[in-house]
């Protein structure tokens with residue numbers, strides 16, 4: 036069933052320069068279309084969207100209800116539309132009265148591109164447009180990792196190892212070697228950046244200044260990173276725990292020569308405190324991942340066999356790690372009204388076969404499937420994100 040959605044009114048408050056133009060070319064294909072005038076100013080647009088029997092409401096009412104803080108993590112294969120869906124959800128939350136923070140933990144940030152605003156800098160930047168406050172944060176993984184590296188080195192990493200060697204405390208130095216911490220920090224596994232980035236976000240949220248947010252939306256890195264990330268908090272928690280224990284041993288083993296450490300003691304305390312705080316945050320991150328009352332991981336995919344297979348594996352891993360997951364967005368679906376165009380009709384048929392896979396997939400079939408149509412222009416800027424959000428998050 037083809038439905039015409041017309042859409043100039045809802046964006047009036049944004050003073051968006053859309054204009055009401057029928058895009059004949061797009062309509063003949065039946066695509067969801069953002070018609071433009073010649074001078075590229077857009078005041079409003081008519082959109083032909085499509086409701087198919089398989090299409091389900093996303094359950095946005097449930098997502099938006101309540102003022103307790105909730106976290107939504109959007110993840111999936113590279114390029115499927117994670118950022119667009121995350122940004123559109125953040126805009127929708129903000130327009131529904133939630134002070135919202137949208138965070139990119141993907142080292143290859145694209146939030147700035149998606150919002151068409153400069154959101155770089157590693158700090159909270161206000162996004163212009165929505166009714167309620169919306170802030171964006173692009174975490175700088177390099178910086179976060181450097182902080183972590185310097186804290187752990189001071190408290191038992193390679194710096195202290197050299198020092199221990201010099202002191203003839205070889206046995207303890209060997210134990211340090213076993214931790215392989217230097218290696219971990221020099222060639223960090225995928226996911227470490229993200230784990231540190233998320234713990235960094237927790238740090239922001241602990242501060243009074245930023246505790247107003249009731250919805251936090253994460254635009255996460257592609258699947259591989261996410262999978263590693265899930266097991267990382269445990270791994271890091273164990274590693275940091277070992278370092279701290281080792282530090283205790285070092286402290287007692289060197290009590291006889293304490294005066295030699297002299298000045299360094301204060302620094303070492305600082306570093307240990309930092310590390311302890313990081314460890315606590317890691318534990319919080321791990322708990323957060325598994326808290327069904329406050330967190331949900333939304334998988335984003337596209338209707339191709341490869342993307343759906345990968346989503347199935349991601350879903351299995353999330354479930355194995357007890358991460359709450361109940362929604363699957365299938366993005367870039369070609370509407371049935373595109374059948375006038377031979378190429379589109381073929382492509383849609385292919386997409387429908389992939390969509391069928393979801394119904395029979397042991398991991399994905401239990402999820403709420405949300406279809407998002409393929410739009411004929413790039414989704415950039417708050418008005419476009421609001422438009423996408425109104426289609427996806429119903």
Ligand SMILES: Nc1ncnc2c1ncn2[C@@H]1O[C@H](COP(=O)(O)OP(=O)(O)OP(=O)(O)O)[C@@H](O)[C@H]1O
Nearest residue numbers: 113114115116117118119145367408409410413414
């Ligand atoms: N439904 C859609 N219709 C048309 N274009 C879309 C749609 N969804 C996303 N896009 C476009 O596809 C491109 C990739 O989208 P996006 O950046 O959201 O994907 P991503 O999964 O976050 O990518 P990455 O893995 O590289 O971070 C963008 O140019 C975006 O505008």
